[in-house]
Amino acid sequence: MPRTSHWLLRGLRHVDGILLTLALLVLGISLAVVTSASGQSPVRISGHLVNIGLALAVMVLMANVPPHLLSKVGPPLYAAGVVLLVGVALFGEIRNGARRWLDLGFIAFQPSELLKLALPLMLAWYFQRNEAVLRAKHFMVGGILLLVPFLLILRQPDLGTALMLGASGFYLLFFAGLPWKVILGGATLGAASLPVVWGLMHDYQQRRVLMLLDPASDPLGAGYHIIQSTIAIGSGGLFGKGWMQGTQNQLDFIPERTTDFIYAVFGEEFGYAGAILLVGLYLAIVARGLVIAARAPTLFGRLMAATLSLNLFTYVFVNMGMVSGILPVVGVPLPLMSYGGTALVTLLLGMGILMSVATHRQLNKS
Amino acid sequence: MPLATPLKNLDRELARFHGRLKAGGIFVVLLAAALLGRAFYLQITQHDYYIQRAENNRISLVPVAPNRGLILDRKGRILAENYSAYTLELARAQPHDLEATLTEVAKLIEITPGELRRFRRLLAESHEFETVPLKSKLTDEEVAILAANRYRLPGAEVKARLFRNYQAGPGMAHVVGFIGRINDRDLKSLRESGREQNYRGTVHIGKTGLEQSYETLLHGRTGFDQMETDASGRAVRALSRIPPVPGKDLRLYLDEGLQAVAEHAFGDYMGGLVALDPNTGGVLALVSKPGFDPNLFIDGIDPETWKTLNESPERPMVNRVLRGIYPPGSTIKPFMGLAGLELGVRKPEDTIVDPGYFSLPNSSHQYRDWKRGGHGIVDLRRAIAQSCDTYFYKLAVDMGIDRMHDYLQKFSFGEKTGIDLEGESAGLLPSREWKQRRWKKVWYPGETVIAGIGQGYHLTTPLQLATATAMIANGGKRIEPRLVQAVRDPFTHVWQAQPVVVHEQLSIKPEDLAVIRQGMMDAMRPGGTAAAAAAGAPYTIAGKTGTAQVVGIKQGARYDAGSLSRKNRDHALFIAYAPAENPTIVVAVMVENGGHGGSTAAPIARAVFDYYLTGKRPGNMKLEGGSDASD
Numbered sequence: 001m002p003r004t005s006h007w008l009l010r011g012l013r014h015v016d017g018i019l020l021t022l023a024l025l026v027l028g029i030s031l032a033v034v035t036s037a038s039g040q041s042p043v044r045i046s047g048h049l050v051n052i053g054l055a056l057a058v059m060v061l062m063a064n065v066p067p068h069l070l071s072k073v074g075p076p077l078y079a080a081g082v083v084l085l086v087g088v089a090l091f092g093e094i095r096n097g098a099r100r101w102l103d104l105g106f107i108a109f110q111p112s113e114l115l116k117l118a119l120p121l122m123l124a125w126y127f128q129r130n131e132a133v134l135r136a137k138h139f140m141v142g143g144i145l146l147l148v149p150f151l152l153i154l155r156q157p158d159l160g161t162a163l164m165l166g167a168s169g170f171y172l173l174f175f176a177g178l179p180w181k182v183i184l185g186g187a188t189l190g191a192a193s194l195p196v197v198w199g200l201m202h203d204y205q206q207r208r209v210l211m212l213l214d215p216a217s218d219p220l221g222a223g224y225h226i227i228q229s230t231i232a233i234g235s236g237g238l239f240g241k242g243w244m245q246g247t248q249n250q251l252d253f254i255p256e257r258t259t260d261f262i263y264a265v266f267g268e269e270f271g272y273a274g275a276i277l278l279v280g281l282y283l284a285i286v287a288r289g290l291v292i293a294a295r296a297p298t299l300f301g302r303l304m305a306a307t308l309s310l311n312l313f314t315y316v317f318v319n320m321g322m323v324s325g326i327l328p329v330v331g332v333p334l335p336l337m338s339y340g341g342t343a344l345v346t347l348l349l350g351m352g353i354l355m356s357v358a359t360h361r362q363l364n365k366s
Numbered sequence: 367m368p369l370a371t372p373l374k375n376l377d378r379e380l381a382r383f384h385g386r387l388k389a390g391g392i393f394v395v396l397l398a399a400a401l402l403g404r405a406f407y408l409q410i411t412q413h414d415y416y417i418q419r420a421e422n423n424r425i426s427l428v429p430v431a432p433n434r435g436l437i438l439d440r441k442g443r444i445l446a447e448n449y450s451a452y453t454l455e456l457a458r459a460q461p462h463d464l465e466a467t468l469t470e471v472a473k474l475i476e477i478t479p480g481e482l483r484r485f486r487r488l489l490a491e492s493h494e495f496e497t498v499p500l501k502s503k504l505t506d507e508e509v510a511i512l513a514a515n516r517y518r519l520p521g522a523e524v525k526a527r528l529f530r531n532y533q534a535g536p537g538m539a540h541v542v543g544f545i546g547r548i549n550d551r552d553l554k555s556l557r558e559s560g561r562e563q564n565y566r567g568t569v570h571i572g573k574t575g576l577e578q579s580y581e582t583l584l585h586g587r588t589g590f591d592q593m594e595t596d597a598s599g600r601a602v603r604a605l606s607r608i609p610p611v612p613g614k615d616l617r618l619y620l621d622e623g624l625q626a627v628a629e630h631a632f633g634d635y636m637g638g639l640v641a642l643d644p645n646t647g648g649v650l651a652l653v654s655k656p657g658f659d660p661n662l663f664i665d666g667i668d669p670e671t672w673k674t675l676n677e678s679p680e681r682p683m684v685n686r687v688l689r690g691i692y693p694p695g696s697t698i699k700p701f702m703g704l705a706g707l708e709l710g711v712r713k714p715e716d717t718i719v720d721p722g723y724f725s726l727p728n729s730s731h732q733y734r735d736w737k738r739g740g741h742g743i744v745d746l747r748r749a750i751a752q753s754c755d756t757y758f759y760k761l762a763v764d765m766g767i768d769r770m771h772d773y774l775q776k777f778s779f780g781e782k783t784g785i786d787l788e789g790e791s792a793g794l795l796p797s798r799e800w801k802q803r804r805w806k807k808v809w810y811p812g813e814t815v816i817a818g819i820g821q822g823y824h825l826t827t828p829l830q831l832a833t834a835t836a837m838i839a840n841g842g843k844r845i846e847p848r849l850v851q852a853v854r855d856p857f858t859h860v861w862q863a864q865p866v867v868v869h870e871q872l873s874i875k876p877e878d879l880a881v882i883r884q885g886m887m888d889a890m891r892p893g894g895t896a897a898a899a900a901a902g903a904p905y906t907i908a909g910k911t912g913t914a915q916v917v918g919i920k921q922g923a924r925y926d927a928g929s930l931s932r933k934n935r936d937h938a939l940f941i942a943y944a945p946a947e948n949p950t951i952v953v954a955v956m957v958e959n960g961g962h963g964g965s966t967a968a969p970i971a972r973a974v975f976d977y978y979l980t981g982k983r984p985g986n987m988k989l990e991g992g993s994d995a996s997d
Contacts (some may be wrong), residue, residue, distance in 0.1 A: 134379075175386050177379065231423065234408035234416025247424045252597035272409040279398050286394050290387050302383060310390050317397040324404045 014063040016292070016355040022285045023059075023351060026336040027052055029266070029278065034339050036244045037257040037265040044258060044339065051341040055348040062352025066360050070353065071128060071300045074121035078145070081118040084111035085152040092156075112161045115149045116346065119165060120307045123172045128300040134177070142173050159205055160318075160330035167314050171307045175293075208328040225261070228253045230325045233267035240271030258339040260331060263323040279316075282335070286313050292358040301357040308350045425605065426595045429567030431528065432586030435613030437542055437576060439622040440650075440851060445534045445542050446577070450526050452504040453665070454512060455497035456485075457521045468500075470518050475508045477501060484668035491549060497523065502665045527569060530577075530664050534622060536657030537629045540685040541620060541649075541787075541849060543575015544660035564588050573663065576616065576849060579788050583853060586613035615854040617861060619648030624978055628653045630987045631973035635966065637937070637957040638686030638828045640847075641974055644836040644943060644952045646866050647845030649785070651974060654686040688790045691825040692956060695912030696753045696895075696963070697941045698774075698820030700882045701834060703746045705773040706761045707878040714881045717745045724759035726811055733759050733815050750885025751894045753911060755819050762818025767809055770817060771797035776844070776872050777834035779826055784846035784869060793830055796823035820912065832954035835941040838882060839908075839949035842872035886910055887946050896940065899968030905979055908949075909942030909971065911963030914956075935959040940967035944975045951978050 031048060038044035088111055123142055130138050146169035154162040174183065198206070232248035241247070246268035248254050254264045267275055289309025296302040312335050319334040321327035333343040408416065437446035454475075456467060471477060477500065485500045492498050504512070504524065512524050530545050532538065548556075548571045556562045556571075565571070567588055572578040589610030593601040628639050628651045641650040658675055667675075675683055684690065706712035722740030723732040735741065735755040741748070749757035762770060775781060780795025794800075796817065798809040816822045829847060837844055845868050852861040886908035890900035895911045914937040938960030943949040953971040960966035976982045 131376075131379075171390070175383060175390070177382055177386070228423075230408060231416050231419045233405065234412050235420035236409055237413045237417065238410060247594075248420055251424055251594070251602065253420075253423050267405065267409065272405055275402060275405040275409070279402055283394065283398055287391070290391055294384060294387055299379075306383075306387060306390060310394060313394045313397060317401060320401050321404070324401070324408060326400070326404050 011060060011064050014355055014359040015060060016063070016288070016358045018288050019285065019351055019355060019358075022281055022288065023336060023348070026278070026281050026285075029281075030262070030337045030339075032243060033262055033266045033269070033337065034258050036246070036269060037249055037254075037262060038339075039250070040244075048339055051339075051344050054341065055344040058345050059348035059352035059355070062349050063355035063359065065352075065356055067298060067301045067304070067353075067357055070121070070304075070356065071125045074118070074123075074125035077114070077118040078122035081111055081115040082149055082152070084114065085149055087111070089152060089155060110161075112149075112153045112156070112158060112165070113342070113346070115153070115165055116161075116168065117349070119146065119149060119169050120172050120304060120311075123169060123176070124300045124303040124307070127172075127176045127303060128298060131299045139173060139176070139178055139182070142169075142176065146170070146173070157202055157205075159201070160332060164314065164318070164332065168307055168311045171310045172303055175303050175306045176299075205328075208330075225255050225329060226322075226325050228255065229261050229264035229323045232264040233324055236268040236271040236274075238272050240267070240269045240274055243269050245269060260319065260333055260338060261323050262337050262339070263320050263334055266337070267324070278337075279320075282313060282316050286310070289354055292354055296357050301360075305354050305357045308354055312347070312350070423597075424594055426593050426601075428591040428593050428601065430589040430591055430607070430610045431567040431569070432588060432610035433528065433612040434530065434545075434570075435580075435584040435586065435854075435856070436615045437584075438615060438617045439620050439625075440618055441621065441623075442617070443622050445532065445538055445618070445622065447531050447533070448528050449531055450528050451502060452509050452524050453502040453527045454500045454504060454508075455523055455525050456500055457497045457523070464521065467519050467521055470515075471500065471512075471522060474511050474515055475501065475504075480668040480670065483670060484666050487669055488547070488666045497525070499527075499665055502527070502529070530570070532660045536659050537625055537653065538622070539575070539657040539660040540654040540687070541575055541618075541625075541652050542660065543577040543787075544573055544663040545570040545577050546573040546663050547571075547666055570664065574789075575660075575787060576618075579786050580616055580850065584613040584616065586856070587611035612856040614856060616850045617852045617854065618849050619643060619646070619650055619851045620652065620849060621650055621978075624651045624974060625653060627651075627977040627983060627987065628970065628974050629655065630984060631970040632957070635957045635960055636680060636686075637955065637960065637967075638690055639953065639955045639970060639974070640687045640828050640832045641978070642832050642836050642847055642952045644839035644843075644845075644949050647833075647836070647847050648851060649847050649849045650951060650978065652687050652849070654684070654690075656680050656682040658682045685787075685789065686956065686958075687828045688785070688787060689827065690956065691791050691793050691827055692914040692937055692939070693822070693824055694779075694820035694826045694831060695914045695939055696755075696819060697831055697910050697912035697939045697954075698818075698824070699750055699753060699758055699912075700838060700886055700910050700941075701774055701777055701779075702758050702761060702765075702770070702818060703750055703885065704838070704874065704878060704882050705770060706746065706765060707881065708874060709765060709769055709773060711765045711769075712746060712761060714746055714877075717743050718757055718760060719743055720754055720756040722756070724756045724815065726763065726815065731812070733812075747881055747885040747888060750882065750910065751888030751891075753889070753895050758818040759815045760818075762814050763811065767796070767798055767814045767817060770814070771795055771800075776870065777837055778830050778844060778869075779824070779834065781830075783829050783833045784867065785829060786846075786848050786850055790829065791827050793827050794823060794825040821915065828954045828956045831939070831941050831956075832952055835943060835954060836952040837872065838879065838886070839943040839952050841876075841879065842874040844869040844872060883908055883946065886942075890942075896942075896964040896968040899964065899972045903944075903972065903975070905944055905975070906946035907942055907944045907972070907975060908946040909940060909968060911968060912939035912941075913937065913961070913963055914939055916959065935961050938963040938965070938967040940964070940971050942968070942971045942975075944979060951975065 034048050035045055123145060126142060126145065127134065127138065146166065150162050150166050153165060228248060232246065232254050235248065246265060248268050249257060249265045254261050257265050266278065286309045289305055293302050293305035293309065296305055315332055315335045318327060318330060318332045322329050322332065333340055335347050434448055436444060439445055454471065456464065481501050485498060488498045509524055532542060532544065534542065547569060548565065552571050556565055564587060568585065572581040572584065577584065587610060590608045592605040592607065594603050594605055595601050624641065632655050636655045639651060639653040642648065643650055662671060707714065720735060720740035720742060722738055723734045725732055736753065740756060741752050741754045744752065744754045744757050774795055780793055782790050782792045801807055801809050813822055817824060833844065833847060845866060848864060850864050852863045854861050887906060888894050889896055889911065890907045890909050891897055896909055900907045916934055916936055938957040940955045940963045943952040953974050955967040955970050957966045957970065973984050
C-alpha cells in the first residue's frame with residue numbers, strides 16, 4: 001500500500017495546480033448549469049460527473065507522459081489519421097448527407113477527431129526535428145502536412161471541423177515562425193477568394209451563413225435555435241435570472257441546451273456578470289498555457305503548449321459566437337462546459353499535455 | 367561562424383517565439399472582447415427587448431368563454447339556460463387516420479348514423495386546427511370508457527362544453543331562436559364588426575330569434591387565463607386570470623302560459639298569432655305554427671333532419687308572424703274608416719245604400735259584397751261591424767289610392783314595425799308610384815276599389831296588423847313591438863328596464879277614433895261578424911274579422927268553402943283588443959286555410975283574452991308541468 005500511494009503521489013506531482021484549479025472552477029460551473037439545463041435529471045448529472053472523473057484521470061495520465069515520448073507518437077498517429085480519412089473518402093458511411101464516419105465493425109467513429117490532436121503533434125515533431133536548420137522549405141512541408149487532412153475533411157464535407165483543424169495547424173506554423181509576409185499575403189488572398197469559396201459551399205452551409213445575417217427570415221426553421229438562444233442570453237441581463245430560474249431554459253425554448261447551447265442557459269441564468277467571469281476563466285487558462293509555452297525548454301513543448309492554448313480559446317469563441325448569434329451554427333461544444341464525454345476527454349487530454357510540458361522541464365534538461 | 371550560427375539562431379528564434387506568444391495573446395484578448403461586446407449588447411443594451419421576447423415566449427393567453435345570459439319569460443320562467451356536458455371531439459389537424467379513430471370509437475360507444483352524418487358535415491365545414499364534435503352529452507359511463515381507451519384513439523378528446531337547453535320546446539322556437547356553431551359567415555361578420563377577439567374560446571353564436579338579435583348582450587365578455595407555457599405550447603401553470611364577464615339575462619314581456627294557451631287554441635290549424643300590450647309594445651305571445659325543436663341545432667343538425675325540416679310543405683322554419691305576408695282582407699276596414707274620417711272624406715253619419723255590389727262610373731263590372739243582396743242602409747260604424755264591402759269600395763274610390771297609401775303607412779303597413787327580432791318582412795303597401803316603379807304600369811281605378819277591402823297588391827304580416835290595431839287601442843301611438851322587457855346585470859343582479867320606443871304619435875280626433883272603436887265592438891256583439899266568439903265574455907272585446915284569398919274567385923262564381931280542398935281554403939284573419947274600454951291586450955291572428963275569420967281565428971283570440979284577463983284556460987287543455995306552478 002505505501003508503495004502504491006507513493007506511485008500515485010508521484011503521478012500527481014506532474015499536475016499543474018493553477019491549470020487544475022481553473023479547470024475545476026469551469027467544471028463546477030458546468031455541473032451547475034447542466035443540472036439546471038437538464039431539469040435536475042439524475043441521469044444527466046451523474047453521467048456528467050462520470051465524464052468529468054474520467055477526463056481528469058486522462059489528464060493526470062497525460063501529464064505524466066514526458067514530451068519527448070509524446071513527440072514520437074506524432075508521426076504514426078498522423079499517418080494513421082490520414083489513412084483513415086482516405087478510408088472514409090473511399091468506404092465511409094454517409095450520415096446526414098456527409099461522408100464522415102468510418103465503421104470498423106465494433107465501433108463507428110470520425111477520423112477527423114483523431115487529427116485534431118495528431119496534426120499539432122506531427123507538426124511540432126517535424127519542426128522540433130528540423131529546429132536547427134529551419135528554412136522556408138520546412139514551412140512548405142508543414143503547409144502540405146496541414147493541407148492534406150484539411151482538404152480530406154473539407155471534402156466530406158465538414159467545413160466546421162476542417163476550419164477548426166486548419167486553425168490549430170495554422171497556430172502551430174505561426175508559433176514556429178511562419179513569416180508575417182506569408183500570413184498577410186495569405187490573408188489577402190483568402191479574402192479575395194471568398195466569393196469563389198461561397199460558390200463552392202453547399203446549400204446548407206450557405207443557408208447557415210445567411211441565417212446568421214438574418215435569423216428572423218426563418219423563425220420556425222433553422223433560425224429558431226439562434227433566435228431562442230439570443231433571447232435567452234439577452235433576457236438574462238446584468239446578473240441573470242438566477243440558477244434554475246431561466247424561463248427560456250426551463251420551458252424548453254433553448255435547443256441542445258446541455259450540449260452545444262449551454263452558454264445560452266448560462267447567459268440567461270447568470271447574466272453579463274457570469275459571462276465576464278466565464279470568459280475571464282478561459283482567458284486565465286489561456287494565459288497559464290502561454291506562460292507554460294514561454295517557459296518550455298524544447299521547441300516541441302513550446303509549440304504544443306502555445307497551440308493547445310489558442311486552440312482552446314478558438315473553441316470557446318466559435319461556440320459562444322454561434323450561441324450569441326455572431327457566427328454561423330457549427331456543431332462545436334463549449335470547452336469544459338458542454339455535456340459530453342468525448343469532447344471533455346479530448347480537452348483535458350490537451351491540458352494534460354500542457355501540464356506535462358510544464359512539469360518535465362528539469363527532466364528534459366538533464 | 368558555422369558553429370556560432372545555430373546558437374545565435376536559437377536565441378533569436380526564442381525571442382521571436384516570445385513575440386509570437388504576445389501576438390497570440392493579443393489575438394485571444396481581441397476574441398474575448400468580441401464575445402463580451404456581443405454579450406454586453408444582448409444583455410445590457412438590448413435587455414429590455416429580449417426580456418419582452420422571453421415573456422412573450424413564456425406567457426400565453428387562454429380564452430375563457432363567458433356564461434351565456436339566460437332568457438326568462440315575464441314571470442321568470444326559464445326559456446333558455448346553460449348546462450355543461452362532455453363532448454367527444456376529434457382533431458382534424460392530426461397526423462393520424464381519422465377513419466381508424468372513428469372505427470375505434472364506434473366499437474366503444476354507440477354512434478348513431480345521424481351523429482355520424484352530422485360529424486361529416488361539420489368536418490367539411492371546419493378549419494384545420496379545430497376539433498369537431500362527434501357525440502355530445504356523453505354519459506359518465508361513456509366518459510369513463512373513452513378515458514380508459516385514450517391510447518387507442520389518437521386525436522380524440524373529451525371536452526367539457528357549455529350547451530344551451532331550450533326546455534320550452536317547439537312552441538317557443540320562433541321567439542327564442544337557437545344558437546349554433548360559429549361558421550365562416552359568422553366569423554366574417556364578427557371580424558368586420560371587430561368582435562372577433564371576444565369570441566376566442568366561444569363555440570356557439572345566436573343564429574335566429576332572440577339568441578341572434580340580442581347576441582351582443584347574451585354573450586358577455588371573454589376572459590383570459592394567463593398561462594405559463596413551454597416551447598411545445600403545453601400549459602405549465604396558471605399565472606393570473608382576467609375573469610370573463612357573463613352575458614346579461616333577458617326578461618321578456620312574453621308569458622309562457624299565454625303562449626301555451628294560444629298555441630293550444632290553434633288545434634290542428636297552422637298559422638300565426640301575436641299578442642301585444644298596446645301601452646308598451648310588449649309582445650305577450652308570439653306563436654308560429656308549426657314550430658320545431660331548437661335543441662336540434664345547437665351542436666349542428668344532421669343533414670337528413672335539416673332536409674326534412676327545410677323542405678316540409680308546412681315550412682316549420684318560417685316565422686309566420688314576422689315573415690308570413692297575406693292580403694289583410696277586411697281587417698283593413700277599421701283603418702280605412704279612420705282614414706275616411708280623418709281625411710274628411712266621410713262623416714260618421716254619412717250613409718250608403720248597399721245593393722250588394724259596387725260599380726265604377728261608366729263600367730258594368732260589379733265589385734260584389736260578400737253578402738248577397740247587400741247590407742241595406744249602412745253608416746261607417748255598421749259597415750265595420752258587418753264588414754260591408756260596398757261601403758269601403760266606394761270610400762276607397764272617393765279617397766284615392768295615393769291618400770289611402772299615405773295614411774295607412776302611418777300604421778306601419780308597408781314598413782317594418784321595428785320588433786327586436788331579425789328577418790321581419792315589410793309587407794307591401796301599394797301606391798301609384800310603387801306600381802310605376804315596380805311594374806312600369808299605370809294604376810287602374812279598379813285596383814283602388816279592391817284595395818278598399820284589403821285585396822289586391824296589399825300584403826301585411828300578422829305583426830303589422832297587431833301594431834296597427836294597437837294604435838286604435840292606445841289612441842294613435844305607434845310603438846315598436848318588443849320582446850325584451852328588462853336586462854339583468856350579471857354583477858349587480860339589477861334588472862334594467864328596456865325603453866319603450868314610441869315610433870310616432872299620430873294625432874287622431876277622439877270622436878273619429880270612437881266611431882271606429884264602436885264599430886269594432888259591434889262586430890263582437892250579436893249581429894256582428896264575430897259575435898259568436900265573444901259570447902259570454904266577462905269583458906268587452908273590440909275586433910275585426912278578415913279573410914285572405916288563397917285562390918282567385920272568377921267573376922260571377924261563388925266562394926264555397928265546402929267544395930274546396932283545405933289547402934285552397936282562404937286564410938282566416940282576426941284583429942282585436944280587450945277590454946275595449948281600457949285595452950291591455952291586442953291580438954292579431956292568422957289561421958292558414960281557416961276559412962272565415964269569425965269562425966276559426968276569433969275563437970283563438972278569445973282563448974288568449976280569457977287567459978290573459980281572467981286566468982281561465984281552455985277546458986280541454988292539458989295542464990302541463992312547469993307552466994302552472996307559478997300561475
